[in-house]
Amino acid sequence: MSESLPQHPDLDQLRRRAKELRDAARRGESAALERFVRHHRSAGGDTFGLAAAQLVVARELGFSSWPRLKDAVDAATAEARTVTAFVSASVEGRMRQAADILRTERDIARRSLPAATVLGDATAVRDLLAADPVAASAPDRDRGWPPLLYACYSRWHRTDPGRAAGMAEVVRLLLDAGANPNTNDGGRPRYRSALKGAVEVNNPDIVRLLLEAGAHPDPGQPIAEAAGHRDQRCLRLLLSQGARVTGTWALGAAVFHDDPVATSLLLDALATPTGAAAGPATEALPEAAANASLPVVEALLAAGADPLAADEDGVPALRLAVRAGKGDSAARLRALGAADDATEVDQFIGACLIADRPTVQRLLAHHPDLPDRLTQQERAVICQTAGSRPADTVALMLQAGFSPHARNSVGEQPLHNAAYLGNAAVVRLLLDAGAEVDARDDRFDGTPLAFATVGSREQADRSGDWIATVRQLLEAGADRRGVWISGKQPSEEVIDLLRQYDITPDRPAAPQPENASDLPDPAEAGELADIAVHLEAAFRDHDMDLFGSLLHPKVRWTGLCSSRTEVLDWLERILAEGTRPTVESVEVDRDAVVLGITLRGEGEGARPAPPQRIYQVFTIDGAQIVEIHGYPDHRSALTRT
Missing domain, CATH: 3.10.450.50 (Nuclear Transport Factor 2; Chain: A,)
Known part of the structure; x- marks a missing residue:
């Protein structure tokens, strides 16, 4: 009997095999005795011990001794851990960690099909598939993913654009070898599929290949992901294949990301089959008036949006535009017949949001009671502003009577949002104004420091400075407990900073059963x-x-x-x-x-x-x-x- 070491050797399993061989030999079973005769002739009788059986197992696997077998297993296990860490980092966006591993393991693509796929090493993939064609569609042990999912969720084309062509070639090789373009894990609400992954990481070359191979454009709503990219190539590809817009958040995503091109593309798709763009456009108009630019508002109006549209609280779009300081959008709505019922409060808030100090001062001179007339909801405007606006705007709001202790409908204070979006200048301003460094919100029971660690990864595409934000909060005495949230790992840079302060991952709390x-x-x-x-x-x-x-x-x-x-x-x-x-x-x-x-x-x-x-x-x-x-x-x- 002779065999090679398994691809994923397990030392405990090999120890059990040796114990079973020892026991079988002591019972006099012929097959076991034959193995001893072949590999350890001097053993017999009372010498059928565990050490002797381990030597037989080692020699059957081509090793001269059990210690040499153990060393080989340890090395293989360490190598497997390295490969797993590299592949996981590549599909989860920890690209600095992935790059560090690649620098020391230059041949890692040759040792693992998932590693070769995430790197876009078409030569290695071709060779590995030639040796094992079935591997093209085989789920792995770590995640249960086949190679196609790894190829589609890889972010290496963003870190190293030179790999993009190779990554597309890898997907072509896998599809030619029988990989299913509709591969998915069936997850709900977090659904992972080949197409959704390629859209999420914005890889239009792979999106095109999958759609040409028959990938269905709708499951998992990849169109909503595509609408969130400023690059519309994936969105155009999905729409060209008839991707559904109705019943998705795609239009809302385009408005949220202030993308007039994506907004127009989606409205055109809604209008083409049914002429039903006016309803969704009207529904999206209040959000656009409050948060998007005039081109997005114009796109909605051109699709038939009602200029008199109001939000869920009955506030008309024009008032929302005035309150957001978007005078051009307000003027356009006014020109289309929307009643201008904006109040001094709306004008005051709008002037604050665009840091129009002369107008703020003029309004306060004529209406000194304006800060006292604000509702709790209106006072909470500073919470969102703290994350998205420059320090000059927030400073003006504080001087005009807004409080650093204001809370929005979910209990967040301005410092929570400034920390989440890495608005370090505003964090400094709020701390100097007396903001509560350890205030907790009502939704997550989280502190601003916890919001900062989570935001450092979730909002990594924005231009926030989370290093300065986290450092300022820590130096202000922020509570260090509960800031490394299970399942919401900080960015790699923030992880390094937390460890400098001796802050390590928190043990997740045991789930509490419903009573x-x-x-x-x-x-x-x-x-x-x-x-x-x-x-x-x-x-x-x-x-x-x-x-x-x-x-x-x-x-x-x-x-x-x-x-x-x-x-x-x-x-x-x-x-x-x-x-x-x-x-x-x-x-x-x-x-x-x-x-x-x-x-x-x-x-x-x-x-x-x-x-x-x-x-x-x-x-x-x-x-x-x-x-x-x-x-x-x-x-x-x-x-x-």
């Missing part, structure tokens, strides 16, 4: 209890007719749908993609029914992602569901944050 005895009894909730029963049945049986009967015709599913038809269409498509919801809990809370739902996906070509729990809040009015919100955990569902 049903603390929840309201649905039987006592009357009409809502009846709706809860029907909702559970509809989800359990996937009964769209029953579910539809519970919906108001103009039900809103936040960020997704604005009518019963759209909601049912969206859910039917999710079910068709293989997602299976299971209701784990049902409760009545105030004016809503809250379902705890576990989502499972089947996956295609990859190991299915673990089931994920979400909470859906169905707000009831007049015995019908009028609004649907999704939340990641039970606490946020009950607090509606």
